Amino acid sequence: MPIIQNETDKKAVIKRYKRRSMWAEVWRNFKKSKGAMTGIIILIVVLSACTIGEFIYDYHEDIVKQSFDQRLLRPSWKHPFGTDQYGRDIFARILYGGRYSFSVGVVAVIISFSIGTTLGIVAGYYGGVIENIIMRITDVFASIPSVLLAIAITAAFGQSLLVLMFAVGVVGVPAFCRVARASVMTVVGQEYVEAAHAAGAKNWQVLIRHIVPNSMAPIIVQCTLRVAQAIITASGLSFLGLGVPTPSPEWGGMLSDGRAYIRDYSYMTMFPGLAIMITVLAINLIGDGLRDAMDPKLKR
Amino acid sequence: MSKTKKNIVLLLLACLLMSVLSGCAPSSSEQSDVGPSEEPQETAYQKTIVIAPALDFVSTETQVTTSGTSKSVFLMVFNTLVEQDTEKGGLIPSLAESWELVSDDTWEFKLRRGVKFHDGTDFTAEDVKFTIERGKEQGASKAKLESIKRVEIVDDYTVHIIMSKPDVDILYKLTDPNCVILSKNAFETLSEEEAYKIGTGPYTYNRWEQGDYLSLLRFEDYWEGTPKTEEIVIRNIPEAASRLIALQTGEIDICISPPQIDLHYIAEDPNLTLLQIPGANCRYIGINSSKKPFNDIRVRQAIAHSINRKGFVEAVYEGNATVHNNVMHPGNLFYKEIEGYSYDKEKALALLAEAGYPNGFSATIYSSSGTVQKAVATVMQAQMAEIGIDLEVQSLETATFNATVAPGSDYDMCVNGWGGYVVGPDNALRNMFYTGGNNNNFGFSDEYVDKTLDEAVSISDIETRKKLYGELQEYITNQAVFLPIAIEMIDMGVKSDLEGFVPPQGSIQKFKNVYIPIE
Amino acid sequence: MNSKGMTDLVLKIENLVVHYETEDGIVEAVNGIDLQLERKRVLGLVGETGAGKTTTALAILNLVPDPPGVIKSGRIIVNGKDILNQDIKELERIRGKDVSMIFQDPMTSLNPVFTVGEQIAESIMLHEEVSKREAYERARELLELVGIPQDRADEYPHQFSGGMKQRALIAIALACRPKLLIADEPTTALDVTIQAQVLEVMAEIKEKYETSMIMITHDLGIVAETCDMVAVMYAGKIVEQGTLKDVFNNTKHPYTEGLFNCIPKINDRKAELIPIPGLMPDPTNLSRGCAFAPRCSYVMKECHERPVELKRINDTHMVACHAYDIQDFHIRRRVGKR
């Protein structure tokens, strides 16, 4: 082993080392991040609270049933978050409503991920005319203000949980497409991809075996952060009355309902908002942790 | 600021003293204008009055728009031929000084002389002819002017309106802001957009920042005398809570529809007065009787029996609405007090079982995305759950909603409102319940109803008509396609010293005489 | 030597210890080194990557990145000034004026958003009371001096080739005629042909400005060409130190021997290259004994147990190896001409 290694050799050694243990390394870094761990704990608490809510509350009895003698009760032991204008327990509704936020967040991101990433990878890998077409279409969708686009889509396809997921998902496609393309383009230039080509691998083999796995890191980070964003956008649409139909206890919708009562019963707007914020915060913390863990440059 | 205020207060105290001494308050408009020789004791008025309605002013097109706020503004910028006296009832002259039925199908209108348009031209019979003939072609005025065949000019200040069919309600229809008199000259010389801004009313358009505010300036040459208030601003504050805050902080003078839950703030504030006027709008649940299972009258009746109207009034309106049982508005001359459907769960369940749905069924109820509409749907959903009917609520924005529940469409139930009663009994019932009626989205078709409606409209004897309409009301209510919930209240918070306010005409506010004396 | 040395010393390092305190453990980068450099002399600091050469150089400027770097102990006197006990203002005055440094990678060491001229002039304006115009004029002259046409001063680094960038960096470093110049592998990133040019420029200017220099490199050829003195570092310690002649012709330390064995010989191409087996020890976990022991072909039992210290061979030559406790120990390398 020569003492004075030339630069490429050194890189090759490092690269091999890194590839083998990349995920282990990411997990190791991730575990060390206090923020990410806080995020995970919050998320677990929120998720399990929502799951428990699923078992202890009955949709008809506890979530939508109105009791007029219980209207507008301030937070107390019996109703930790108070009751709303129909006498429904806000705590129960918030626990139950978590499912909407989570499902919209996750499904929307799956939609934007699968469409956006595929297009981005194809564009970044093949280049040329294909890339041009894909990126110009992306430009068009990216240049329409996303909230307005989402509103137009919900107007076009009617109001339901599915449409909400779709609208929020479509709006996120350009971002994924761009991230994926950029990521693929950096990977395409790497030596090992050239090596694979030189070794006679077919395009799709190179794509699946080398390019996709190696360009995933920024996309995964993007996924996490987009889930947070999607939850906010979705609850915003519900806030505007375009989201999950009543009486489903979607957080944004509850917030919107509380607006009319904001003067004397501000707790009605306080708690749903808090629920959104805490959830999004937890996901953002995890996203940040993942990004730091995956970005070798940020390590000291 | 405070110094000028103090001065004004002093000045006003002096004025008040004077008026007390002279023994008459400056309430009649003729006396409020001061003679030239008088001392500077003239009553001062607040220069600008700011009004915040619930919905924004959207259009200047008088014959096209249906927006309530726009129509309220039209009553300030324009005049109609005849005006409704919303305080005492009946009709009062406006641009027409008098009118009479000169033959079976001809109305003669004597027009007011010396009336000027905002552009300085005189108002004449030409303008009336132009307005009505133009209006027969335009979206919103068309329905009101339908029964008019043509307009004949007798002389500059006399017109004959010739009817194509008998219409007992035509005078009321002419009071609608969609029928305000436009300037023929303006439409011939200006662009349509500009021409729509020329009226004969007490105020002129000044500045419109769409979505923000509309400013109106008083018209010095107004035929009833120069208005007391110099400027009226219609400010757009869509959020009810903010609207009320603006009233409390003094930034606006009239707040329409503050949040019902917060009405106590107005009642508690000595500077503010809460006005609650029974409105024209009847909130109801519409059922599509052409669709299974709603084609079975027992199902509809079961639903009708399971509605707890008191619950609605409390949860949706915070008590600020009146429970309603009839398909006709109580403000209508032909309204009959009927029993309607009682809240009776047992009976409802029995009816359902009889109809073959002992375990209920599921259906969808549509509402627009308005707060009240959504709330009504939500409460309805909860109440129907009691008898095993599983309702899904769909809140749609206006366009989608209107298209979804349009006559002939395939919806189950909807939350709707109907304020068409101000224009007379035939209009009210025919639109809703006549086979193929413009608003008959219940899929409702009943020979008896059609026959009786046709009969009633051609009879001129009031008592006979009353009897027929009374029977109709009872019959239609029984059919349970239109389930009335409540008559909505128009809530308004105003400055306590606001004067010149008259009750609205249906949902259309009449603000042209408002003023605030400064004391 | 001692009496005149006191005044003529440009740099004196005593017992310098620098640690990097990372999450993975404490890296003992520099483990108590002593160094001296006289005026106009050139010291070659030799060793593998990670031996602590650059850290030593940064410590001289008190620029060890903190965190994680901590200068645990030691004294560094540059031009009579105690570097480690200066306030920040004074340090900023010393850097660039008394001592300056040329960094390893010219590609990344120039700020891409300022013109080359600006970057040279900035240094002048910081340390000398000159007008902006004068500073720019001087910058142009300096460029000329390092062999770049004056009018390229208005260009940005990306418009320069690698060799030109390194020259520009030299110009920056020399702008205020420092007493001491530290060159950290100044030619590693350059093509061989350019290397020679750059070295030549450095040599010329050093002569002209009477600057002392520390040449950090792993290339013994460069050392032979440019240096008067040599210090060989291994795992944060100096293992052998002396004049060029001492170290090259009278190599004492097995590690130094290993370094020489890795160089192809121009006049004996068939001679086998003998690599040093193994890798540098984990700097977070150094043994008490000699750090080179695991790789040393002369290793004895006590090498692993007893810490080594520099032992004087003659006036100038020192070596840190237990083997020299034994009489008549010789390393195998045939000393003499390369």
Add this chain to the structure above:
Amino acid sequence: MIRYYKSIMIILNRERDLMIRYTIRRLLMLIPILIAVSLVVYFIVDLAPGDVVDVIAPDDASPEDKELLREMMGLNDPFIIRYARYMQGLMRGDLGKSYVNNRDVFEVYFSRLPNTLLLALAGAFVAVLIAVPLGVVSAMHRGSWKDAISMIFGLLGLSMPNFWLGLLLIIFFSLKLGLFPSYGSEGWSSIVLPAITVGTAQAALVMRTTRSSMLEVVRQDYLRTARAKGVPERTVIYKHALRNALIPIVTVMGTQLGVALGGAVFTETVFAWPGVGRLVVDAINSRDIPMVTGCLILTTMLASFLILLVDIAYAFIDPRIKARYTK
């Protein structure tokens, strides 16, 4: 000063033509995008059930009346024909008139735009004033309590739905303390709460970008070079480092401003701010296709101009990018 003067002179003299050509090329590229945007928007809004007649027709209008109205407005023609007609107008620079009140789309848009601009700029002001220094401090003191506080601010700002933040501000500052009005666009005080609402999320984003960009730059060798030649630490950070870290920061601010131009729909809703966002939302709800399409074309155009400006700004920040443009 000299430096900027010089950069400007260089562009003006040597590379002026090339920069102009670049700008023109970019503007030309915008045209097909705008056309595509109009098509997409027109199509989506057209897809929505119901049309403008359902909104504007009076309650008592008969189905025949509505049909007539549709015929008059040309709503019964197939999509292609209507869109072609719209494009015809567009080619002449005519964005058409609102279906709802027959007002000129262009005029209405530009009567609302100042409000949107005001809010966008006020928001950006809040963002820059707080975010950039915070990001720099955070990066320079990585791991310290200052960093922790900045990061918490950044995360909260990013995680807080701004409609909720707006409501919270109203609850505390309007209702409880009575300091600022909760609505409207008159007077400086009415912009405070909306600007904070819009600015917070932006500030969070800009702060995080500044931080990570600075962290990236802080490791660069040229900062060591600068320190080694005796440049004071403040100058190292704010001149040498920040200038290099500026590209992502300017990008984020540019895109944020571009987004804000589209109207801060939620903030506008909460504060009844008469901006472009509400205009478009209302127009979507009333199926006012010319208004929606026109507004979005104009918004896209403005946002694209902004992005172009940002790209040109890059050239001034980083000579390497300028070299790429002028190639």
